[in-house]
Amino acid sequence: MYFKQFFNEQLAQYSYLVGCQKTGEAIIIDPLRDITPYIKAAEQEGLRITHVTETHIHADFASGIREVINMGAQGFVSGHGGKDWTYQDIKASIIHEGDVIKVGNVKLEVLHTPGHTPESISFLLYDNGMNVPMGLFTGDFIFVGDVGRPDLLEEAAGIKNTTETGAKQMFQSLKKMDKLPGFIQIWPGHGAGSACGKSLGAVPMTTLGYERANSWAFQINEEQVFINTLTSEQPEPPYYFAEMKRINRDGVALMHHNIVTPLDEIKERAIDIRPKEVYAENLSDGINIPYNKKFLSFAGWYLDYQKPLQLVGDYETVQKAAHDLKMIGFDNVTTYVDTVNGKSYKTIDPESFKQLDRDKINILDVRTNKEWNESHFKEAVHIHFGKLLKKSVPFNKNEKIYVHCQSGVRSAIAMSILEQQGFTNLININDGYQAIK
The missing domain is CATH 3.40.250.10 (Rhodanese-like domain)
Known part of the structure; x- marks a missing residue:
């Protein structure tokens, strides 16, 4: 079996490529919109990407599942969301608890693990006909040291009275883990820096046994105490989360790798991606969000998906920033300005x-x-x-x-x-x- 974990620092997001080296087939789990890294990794291993799936409708990045389906892979999505959170306009098989996805001699068994969202599923990984699972792809269900927040449907998508329901479902989903052996590995959907939980660890993987012994979520046996703890002190979700929920459910356009061209002056709403020290000495008419590993989490507060955007910065950094904005579904960067003559603050x-x-x-x-x-x-x-x-x-x-x-x-x-x-x-x-x- 081939296994590779991918990490996007901007989004603190993990995705996975799993393949059967005997048959040459591979599956991507929770792909980002730019699927280039998965294609390159598969080609290097002599694998064909034949399947793709994801654990839930994501709120913090634009999903690449439709990109992978468009290149000929068979897609699989959760059928547990109910009428409000059912995938729209997607050519994929609907899967439920107990279903199995076979990728050559590798198989993924579906577990319904709601809590973060109603449709959330996890995948138990079995290799080469073994009856004992190797690990669990948990998405935003179990993280290292934490579990997924249940309030995003209410806080980001505006669906009222869903937070407590989600917290109750999370409590029950964790109880479902009692049936699984402690040695199985946990492969989460996010690491430290993500707003999908409040205390995520930076370690890229863990085991179920370790989380049982150390994670706060496994230590609380009273449901109401668990609900109160889970729903308190969650970080404020950036405004773009609501847009991500919508476009990942209804369908984001296929990604284009276009070049952002220069302009002499700022004519649109702008984000200035220069370092804060540079901006302070030479102000522009843009919002100063320096291009670093926090760029997307900060920029996501200020994007208007219905309006064009300019960037202020040098050519190379602008191209990187525009590409990263596509990872949260924003395609409307029009031009950039590389020189300003402003005052200081x-x-x-x-x-x-x-x-x-x-x-x-x-x-x-x-x-x-x-x-x-x-x-x-x-x-x-x-x-x-x-x-x-x-x-x-x-x-x-x-x-x-x-x-x-x-x-x-x-x-x-x-x-x-x-x-x-x-x-x-x-x-x-x-x-x-x-x-x-």
């Missing part, structure tokens, strides 16, 4: 800020709810950095405002948004709340 170091009388100044805290709840300045106003375009800032646009996050990255994003909104006297606190503390 003001900053203050933590020591100087601590000398100020906080009762007499305006402070805007743009951190997450969890960070705010753990500790904050009682004089501050709190607005999550991702919600600044949709929430009113309760200060006069000419007043002096001190802006901070935890370490200085997200406050730089906030500064660029507030600049666009016409605030004229902004000061970014270098290194953020942790440095002040």
Whole structure:
């Protein structure tokens, strides 16, 4: 048997290629929209991608299952979603609990493991006719040290009263694991950095026995206590999650690898992908979201899928950023600008800020709810950095405002948004709340 795990750092996402080397067939599990890496890996091993499946309708990235089906593979999708979360416009076989997908001498047995979403399934992997499973592809069911959040249908897709139902289903799905041997490997759909859980581990795989002994989710035997714990302190889902749920259910367009061309000036809504230090000294009319491993998780708060977008940055970085935006289904990057001539914004170091009388100044805290709840300045106003375009800032646009996050990255994003909104006297606190503390 051939086995390969793929990791996308931007999305903290794992996908898998499993093949039967005897027959030359292979299956992809939870593919990203850009299927090039899977094709290259299969060709290097002399395998043909003949099958494709996924564990659920994803909320955090654009699925590649239709891309793989389009190249001739047989697709398999969950039939457990009910009328609201049934796959649309897809040429795939519908599978349920107990069904088996055979890929040469390799087989995948379907387990219905709802909780994260109603349609979520997992796959027990058997090799070469063995009766004992080798491992379990869990998608967003079991992670290393955590389990999938149950609130995305309500928080991101707007379907009310689904969070507690999902949490109850997750509790029952975990009980289903009691029947499986502890030695089986767990191959999750995400690692640390994903917003699909609140405390995901960075290790790429685990075992069921290890999770039983160490994960908080397996230690709680009372259903209501489990529900309360699972649904508390989940990170705020970026706004683009709702769009992903829709297009992955209804069908995303096939991906095109086009080149983004330059333009002399910003004419559309723009994202400035230059480092925050560069932006601070030479402002543009774009939202400053530096191109790094957090780019997609931050940019996803501000995308309008119905409108075109320009980027600000150098040619090579722009092409990478535009490609990555396609991974969350955004194809409408039109042009880019590589040179701007703007003003700079003001900053203050933590020591100087601590000398100020906080009762007499305006402070805007743009951190997450969890960070705010753990500790904050009682004089501050709190607005999550991702919600600044949709929430009113309760200060006069000419007043002096001190802006901070935890370490200085997200406050730089906030500064660029507030600049666009016409605030004229902004000061970014270098290194953020942790440095002040």
